[in-house]
Amino acid sequence: MSTGQGSTNWPAEAEVRSLHEELEERVRDLDAFAYSVSHDLRAPLRSLEGFSQILLEEHAAGLDDEAKRYLERIRANVERMTEMMDALLDLSRAARSPLRREHTDLSALAREVADELAAAEPGRSVRFDIADGLTAPGDPHLIRLVLQNLLGNAFKFTAKQSDAVIGIRGERQDGVDVFEVRDNGAGFEARHANRMFDPFQRLHSAGEFEGTGVGLAIVRRIVARHGGQISATGRPEAGAVVRFSLAPGGAGWAASGSSGERGSVVR
Numbered sequence: 351m352s353t354g355q356g357s358t359n360w361p362a363e364a365e366v367r368s369l370h371e372e373l374e375e376r377v378r379d380l381d382a383f384a385y386s387v388s389h390d391l392r393a394p395l396r397s398l399e400g401f402s403q404i405l406l407e408e409h410a411a412g413l414d415d416e417a418k419r420y421l422e423r424i425r426a427n428v429e430r431m432t433e434m435m436d437a438l439l440d441l442s443r444a445a446r447s448p449l450r451r452e453h454t455d456l457s458a459l460a461r462e463v464a465d466e467l468a469a470a471e472p473g474r475s476v477r478f479d480i481a482d483g484l485t486a487p488g489d490p491h492l493i494r495l496v497l498q499n500l501l502g503n504a505f506k507f508t509a510k511q512s513d514a515v516i517g518i519r520g521e522r523q524d525g526v527d528v529f530e531v532r533d534n535g536a537g538f539e540a541r542h543a544n545r546m547f548d549p550f551q552r553l554h555s556a557g558e559f560e561g562t563g564v565g566l567a568i569v570r571r572i573v574a575r576h577g578g579q580i581s582a583t584g585r586p587e588a589g590a591v592v593r594f595s596l597a598p599g600g601a602g603w604a605a606s607g608s609s610g611e612r613g614s615v616v617r
């Protein structure tokens with residue numbers, strides 16, 4: 351690559367800053383748009399929900415079984431759409447809420463989240479292996495959301511595993527603290543790893559595992575807002591690993607993966 355005769359073609363610092371500000375403004379606009387769309391679409395959805403319920407309850411005598419079945423399907427889809435709207439609102443909130451930087455104890459937060467997950471499904475026996483002393487300067491509320499989503503995914507995708515183990519640990523790589531959430535669940539094809547961070551992208555069918563497909567998009571936003579990176583690796587039926595940092599730098603760690611696993615970096 352040529353850099354010109356002695357002089358480099360890098361844009362001036364002021365130009366980079368202005369481009370960055372412009373980009374941030376566009377992202378804010380998009381978030382505001384997503385917020386108002388998901389907010390404003392709730393009213394017509396509520397109306398669909400309400401009128402279909404009236405049809406089923408007060409006009410049932412005039413409907414044959416096939417018509418009732420179709421109405422039920424309409425209602426199920428309205429419910430699904432409402433869930434998606436709620437998820438979009440969560441995504442936009444994660445991007446817009448003010449960011450606080452505090453000394454945050456990830457080990458303590460992970461233990462709280464693990465207890466909540468276990469309490470919600472007392473029938474399951476899952477071993478949580480949570481390393482002590484994981485801390486980072488960051489927004490405790492948003493980091494909790496990250497752990498809720500990552501540990502929640504690990505919990506969900508180990509549901510068919512009789513000896514489910516979910517681990518969280520941290521390691522300093524290239525001068526940056528990298529946190530890792532690992533499970534021995536259903537896993538996924540590593541070549542699809544970058545897709546899973548996009549909103550509504552799922553690598554498993556709803557029949558297999560429930561979900562809206564927005565959790566990891568929220569996680570990516572929060573990690574990016576802290577200046578960090580996130581990457582995922584996995585293999586079908588052999589578990590998944592998600593690594594993330596909460597501070598800028600350490601360009602190499604996310605691209606390399608580890609243990610010979612293939613993965614994908616998402617910024």
Ligand SMILES: Nc1ncnc2c1ncn2[C@@H]1O[C@H](COP(=O)(O)OP(=O)(O)OP(=O)(O)O)[C@@H](O)[C@H]1O
Pocket residue numbers: 437499503504507533535536537538546547551552553554560561562563564565566567584589590
């Ligand atoms: N620990 C994991 N093991 C296997 N697959 C995973 C794991 N985490 C995420 N995935 C895959 O990535 C997809 C996207 O994850 P994401 O958390 O965004 O959505 P979700 O869990 O399906 O729904 P939501 O989080 O919105 O309830 C999942 O549907 C799944 O296919």
Ligand SMILES: [Mg+2]
Pocket residue numbers: 499502503561564565566
């Ligand atoms: Mg999820």
